Amino acid sequence: MNEITVFIMGKGYRVPAGLTIMKAMEYAGYLLNRGCGCRGGYCGACATVYRLPGDYKLYADLACQTPVQDGMYIAQLPFTPAERPAYALENLTPDGKTLLALFPELARCVACNTCTKACPQKLEVMDAVQSSLRGDIRQVAEFTFDCVSCGLCTMRCPAEISHHHVWQLARRLNGAYLTPRAEHVKTRVEEIAAGKFKGELDKLVTMTKDELVAAYKARQIEA
Amino acid sequence: MGTYPREIQESIERVGATRPARLANKPARLTLQEQETLLKGFHPDYRAEGKRKLKVGASWGEPVPHELADLLEAYPLLDPGSVDVSKPDHDVDLLVIGGGGAGTVAAIWAHRSGVPAERILIATKLRHGDSNSIMAQGGIQAADKPHDSPAIHYLDVLGGGHFTNDPKLVRAMVEDAPELIRWHEDLGVMYDKAPDGTMSTIHGGGTSRKRMHSAKDYTGLEIMRVLRDEARTQGIATIEFSPAVELLTDGQGQVVGAVLWNLETSEYAVVRAKATVLATGGWGRLHIQGFPTTNHYGATADGLVLAYRAGAKLRDLDAVQYHPTGAAYPDQLVGLLITEKVRGMDAQPLNRLGEVFVHPLEPRDVESAAFIRECALPEKGGRGLGVVTPTGMVGVWLDTPMVDMIHGPGTFERALSSIYRMYVRFDINPTKEPILVYPTLHYQNGGVVIDEHGWTGIPGLYAAGEVEGGVHGKNRLMGNSLLDYNVFGRRAGIAAAAWAKKASPGTPSLTHARRYTEQLKSAGVAPERKAPILLPEYRGEKALSRMVDLL
Numbered sequence: 001m002n003e004i005t006v007f008i009m010g011k012g013y014r015v016p017a018g019l020t021i022m023k024a025m026e027y028a029g030y031l032l033n034r035g036c037g038c039r040g041g042y043c044g045a046c047a048t049v050y051r052l053p054g055d056y057k058l059y060a061d062l063a064c065q066t067p068v069q070d071g072m073y074i075a076q077l078p079f080t081p082a083e084r085p086a087y088a089l090e091n092l093t094p095d096g097k098t099l100l101a102l103f104p105e106l107a108r109c110v111a112c113n114t115c116t117k118a119c120p121q122k123l124e125v126m127d128a129v130q131s132s133l134r135g136d137i138r139q140v141a142e143f144t145f146d147c148v149s150c151g152l153c154t155m156r157c158p159a160e161i162s163h164h165h166v167w168q169l170a171r172r173l174n175g176a177y178l179t180p181r182a183e184h185v186k187t188r189v190e191e192i193a194a195g196k197f198k199g200e201l202d203k204l205v206t207m208t209k210d211e212l213v214a215a216y217k218a219r220q221i222e223a
Numbered sequence: 224m225g226t227y228p229r230e231i232q233e234s235i236e237r238v239g240a241t242r243p244a245r246l247a248n249k250p251a252r253l254t255l256q257e258q259e260t261l262l263k264g265f266h267p268d269y270r271a272e273g274k275r276k277l278k279v280g281a282s283w284g285e286p287v288p289h290e291l292a293d294l295l296e297a298y299p300l301l302d303p304g305s306v307d308v309s310k311p312d313h314d315v316d317l318l319v320i321g322g323g324g325a326g327t328v329a330a331i332w333a334h335r336s337g338v339p340a341e342r343i344l345i346a347t348k349l350r351h352g353d354s355n356s357i358m359a360q361g362g363i364q365a366a367d368k369p370h371d372s373p374a375i376h377y378l379d380v381l382g383g384g385h386f387t388n389d390p391k392l393v394r395a396m397v398e399d400a401p402e403l404i405r406w407h408e409d410l411g412v413m414y415d416k417a418p419d420g421t422m423s424t425i426h427g428g429g430t431s432r433k434r435m436h437s438a439k440d441y442t443g444l445e446i447m448r449v450l451r452d453e454a455r456t457q458g459i460a461t462i463e464f465s466p467a468v469e470l471l472t473d474g475q476g477q478v479v480g481a482v483l484w485n486l487e488t489s490e491y492a493v494v495r496a497k498a499t500v501l502a503t504g505g506w507g508r509l510h511i512q513g514f515p516t517t518n519h520y521g522a523t524a525d526g527l528v529l530a531y532r533a534g535a536k537l538r539d540l541d542a543v544q545y546h547p548t549g550a551a552y553p554d555q556l557v558g559l560l561i562t563e564k565v566r567g568m569d570a571q572p573l574n575r576l577g578e579v580f581v582h583p584l585e586p587r588d589v590e591s592a593a594f595i596r597e598c599a600l601p602e603k604g605g606r607g608l609g610v611v612t613p614t615g616m617v618g619v620w621l622d623t624p625m626v627d628m629i630h631g632p633g634t635f636e637r638a639l640s641s642i643y644r645m646y647v648r649f650d651i652n653p654t655k656e657p658i659l660v661y662p663t664l665h666y667q668n669g670g671v672v673i674d675e676h677g678w679t680g681i682p683g684l685y686a687a688g689e690v691e692g693g694v695h696g697k698n699r700l701m702g703n704s705l706l707d708y709n710v711f712g713r714r715a716g717i718a719a720a721a722w723a724k725k726a727s728p729g730t731p732s733l734t735h736a737r738r739y740t741e742q743l744k745s746a747g748v749a750p751e752r753k754a755p756i757l758l759p760e761y762r763g764e765k766a767l768s769r770m771v772d773l774l
Contacts, residue, residue: 029766033486037353038519040559042444088456168452172411180420188367188401200374205390216382219431
């Protein structure tokens with residue numbers, strides 16, 4: 001087996017090459033509770049920072065998605081203290097000032113781009129901050145749609161912005177107020193309330209298996 | 224190109240060579256008889272040696288996978304004699320066990336039904352939102368287009384479940400579906416829409432109408448994070464890293480809360496509640512029959528264990544859902560989900576020779592069985608036409624470049640950005656090269672028996688989401704799990720709130736756990752096995768073999 005050395009919080013362990021950081025920690029004997037969630041790159045629980053030998057840079061990534069490298073120094077950041085102001089969506093308006101009013105620290109952005117470099121999803125985080133300052137909620141929502149709220153940008157930000165909470169609000173404002181509603185959904189909800197399908201469903205729930213199989217086979221499949 | 228090993232490159236060239244003809248002709252769907260033959264021959268559920276009949280409890284005699292039987296026929300992890308549960312640390316109207324989609328929806332709707340936020344507690348094993356709900360990619364079904372109807376949706380669900388579903392649960396699901404999509408719009412979920420607001424919808428396996436609503440291929444993440452934010456808006460308290468290890472019952476046979484265990488400090492906490500909603504999710508991390516899984520770290524069937532000890536009945540747990548397209552290469556991605564949306568957007572499954580061997584959108588169990596037959600060796604009745612990877616995994620191709628060829632350049636990266644990102648990290652560009660896939664353990668089709676209000680039949684205990692059974696029968700269709708947790712999370716939350724208004728819980732006890740322990744002893748179950756297991760064991764063998772408990 002091809003083994004390499006990784007340093008988990010400064011202590012060296014020999015682990016098989018090719019493992020992800022998460023699996024390497026487990027191989028070394030760690031029973032993870034914090035710092036491990038979906039193990040598939042969606043939940044953002046396994047935010048991790050690391051350095052490589054001979055390299056001044058501090059890298060940031062998800063432990064479940066990142067293969068180990070020889071000589072890697074690893075520390076997990078299993079929790080990000082972040083301020084979410086109290087708000088209720090129904091009391092907000094999706095105008096240019098909403099984000100800045102709730103998150104005034106956005107104005108402290110110095111455009112250093114450290115947030116963008118820290119993003120494991122490779123999102124244009126700083127551009128999203130700038131769009132927030134301009135009050136362009138729709139653009140913030142688009143830029144940050146793939147955010148997994150891992151908190152790595154927040155932990156690196158000199159302006160102390162709680163990015164993922166800003167993005168969450170922007171996406172909700174966009175979805176609820178800046179995107180046209182689906183008229184066909186509203187219509188169908190009203191039809192169901194008016195009992196339009198009741199007779200048909202009453203009949204279906206009492207059908208025998210043979211009758212159901214026949215009805216199932218007779219379905220037209222939409223092309 | 225060039226990231227796949229040389230022996231696999233040749234097969235990729237064949238895939239490219241057959242593509243023009245395949246773009247022109249779509250494969251036919253199987254008949255019900257053909258589906259049945261395929262399932263009996265190759266679906267892992269049909270391997271009799273994979274399961275055994277339960278010898279204790281309310282579902283005595285029912286066959287379930289060995290991996291689950293080992294947990295149901297196991298002694299309480301928390302020794303009932305070692306703790307005093309009569310004095311509650313928390314006294315609430317509603318305890319929700321599980322902080323995924325079902326639990327969060329239940330808490331929100333209980334609050335909307337009149338339970339004050341400070342009288343609701345969500346207890347969860349990991350963080351709020353860390354769940355299978357957040358990992359769902361492809362979409363959520365709802366019959367809300369003019370040419371569709373809840374009745375057609377109903378038939379699709381029943382056919383997908385091989386007519387084994389509970390009719391009243393299916394009806395509840397298809398009738399509530401459009402209303403929940405509407406609710407999501409109110410909350411600000413960013414569904415994929417045309418500029419005029421019309422939902423962009425596509426087919427899923429086994430659907431007869433295009434009713435799969437999506438939010439790119441992060442549908443589960445988008446819905447879950449909005450729900451979590453809404454629960455925070457309402458001020459509902461959540462205790463994280465505190466799984467329930469046993470339910471509590473009183474002298475009248477009611478469930479009156481649960482014992483939590485702090486994963487970090489090892490302290491226990493007693494929660495007394497007038498009503499309890501079980502929303503603990505599924506069982507993927509039991510790795511049934513050795514399959515890899517798409518599931519999150521905490522999917523260890525805890526809720527089934529707890530409910531069963533309290534007397535709940537279980538159903539359809541002999542049916543395991545293997546998602547047809549788990550990643551099979553590279554090694555770091557093995558088992559991870561490749562959403563069915565990729566096939567919904569016309570990528571075809573192919574064998575080593577570049578031939579289509581099944582319609583891309585059969586129901587999941589049928590599609591998986593077809594993949595297994597294609598890869599199984601001829602001496603085992605298979606066709607031996609899978610692609611073998613350098614680490615010995617076998618898989619079939621999913622011809623991902625077809626997505627952009629049919630729907631236009633840039634579609635894959637926009638509509639399937641999570642899959643794109645996952646592969647590009649490993650230098651594979653799915654818009655240029657096909658990807659290798661093989662079935663992976665995905666979903667718990669069955670679970671705790673409930674009625675259409677999420678009630679388990681035990682006073683005070685409700686269940687919602689993957690932990691319950693009956694909605695999907697023996698096989699769930701794509702897009703009905705997100706729908707299930709929303710529909711039954713809401714129904715359970717409303718019903719639990721109504722119960723809490725009139726309930727009078729007695730003194731909490733572990734009497735039921737003691738009684739169950741006696742049954743285990745009578746059945747001759749060896750005392751070593753303990754459950755729930757809470758977390759799967761992934762530590763290295765060498766490290767484990769040298770561990771000693773000193774402090």
